[in-house]
Amino acid sequence: MSNGVVSETTRLSIIPNNSSSAQKTLLKNLEIINGGQRVNAWVDSMRASSPTHLKSLSSSVCSEKHLSSWIMRHPSALEMFEKITEASGGKQIVMFLDYDGTLSPIVDDPDKAFMSSKMRRTVKKLAKCFPTAIVTGRCIDKVYNFVKLAELYYAGSHGMDIKGPAKGFSRHKRVKQSLLYQPASDYVLMIDEVYKQLLEKTKSTPGVIVENQKFTASVHFRCVEEKKWSELVLQIRSVLEKYPTLKLSQGRKVFEIRPMIDWDKGKALEFLLESLGFGNSNNVFPVYIGDDRTDEDAFKMLRDRGEGFGILVSKFPKDTDASYSLQDPSEASPHARDEFLATIGGVETNAAKNMKGMYNK
Numbered sequence: 390m391s392n393g394v395v396s397e398t399t400r401l402s403i404i405p406n407n408s409s410s411a412q413k414t415l416l417k418n419l420e421i422i423n424g425g426q427r428v429n430a431w432v433d434s435m436r437a438s439s440p441t442h443l444k445s446l447s448s449s450v451c452s453e454k455h456l457s458s459w460i461m462r463h464p465s466a467l468e469m470f471e472k473i474t475e476a477s478g479g480k481q482i483v484m485f486l487d488y489d490g491t492l493s494p495i496v497d498d499p500d501k502a503f504m505s506s507k508m509r510r511t512v513k514k515l516a517k518c519f520p521t522a523i524v525t526g527r528c529i530d531k532v533y534n535f536v537k538l539a540e541l542y543y544a545g546s547h548g549m550d551i552k553g554p555a556k557g558f559s560r561h562k563r564v565k566q567s568l569l570y571q572p573a574s575d576y577v578l579m580i581d582e583v584y585k586q587l588l589e590k591t592k593s594t595p596g597v598i599v600e601n602q603k604f605t606a607s608v609h610f611r612c613v614e615e616k617k618w619s620e621l622v623l624q625i626r627s628v629l630e631k632y633p634t635l636k637l638s639q640g641r642k643v644f645e646i647r648p649m650i651d652w653d654k655g656k657a658l659e660f661l662l663e664s665l666g667f668g669n670s671n672n673v674f675p676v677y678i679g680d681d682r683t684d685e686d687a688f689k690m691l692r693d694r695g696e697g698f699g700i701l702v703s704k705f706p707k708d709t710d711a712s713y714s715l716q717d718p719s720e721a722s723p724h725a726r727d728e729f730l731a732t733i734g735g736v737e738t739n740a741a742k743n744m745k746g747m748y749n750k
Contacts, residue, residue, distance in 0.1 A: 435622075583632060
């Protein structure tokens, strides 16, 4: 004790043992203070992910020197065809694609995140060349309604719901037609409970969209005014405090509620490679393209594995384990993205050669 400052531990120790009510009051105040700090931390994270904030960073913090340094470490995948082809030569390419922000633009209404017909044709052609998977935070049913390609693998709910291609649609010998893996199946009823409670709890906050992703739940705040963010965090936490086996994480303008199990997009990628017979193989070249924080688990897995690479879709420099970068799908040239997807993994692939030839006619 000095200069009139008393630590919280000291304050507790000088309260008489029979002053239980005083102790409870003090402890509750400490919890409120600590809780407020956690709310502020979430709001700061929400603010950091907002496009407006990122634009201000791009003009002030992200100087030309900083941007050049970032691009040197994460060069454009479109400009690295030759190096990519050289690295992948002779190996089996396996493609992993995020959906929102990668195959489709980020939109205010998640039910309207449509991919273009041209992008769908490109992914369909890509699947003729290599085993191809969609790895997304959406539930499988929702993302399939957007993609509508039965020949793909689908890993929904951040990889917690994995299905192989529909019977008779796969063109690859290694594909397991009956593949189905759901490591969080015990949580379906709990997630549904949480979803319904979140709907009720957040209905007073304009702009909130709550989604049930079957094995996870999503709370979108893209259309919520910033002054309401603290209130939204408190609403979500008030629901989750009753579910200690669930955890809260944040993506691009969205909160994700997930089971507290050791599973993520990186684990899903490993599982899919194993299912294809490439678990311990050095004859495979996995490529993962994504734009979200949750995709970093997959980027890191590839970096640690030392095979293949990750590609971050982003307009702005950000910390990432991806090796290469691409612009947001809303701004990148569709022609360039299609050409990249068609040629990635090797011009020695006849299908890729033919596809590239189509663009040059």
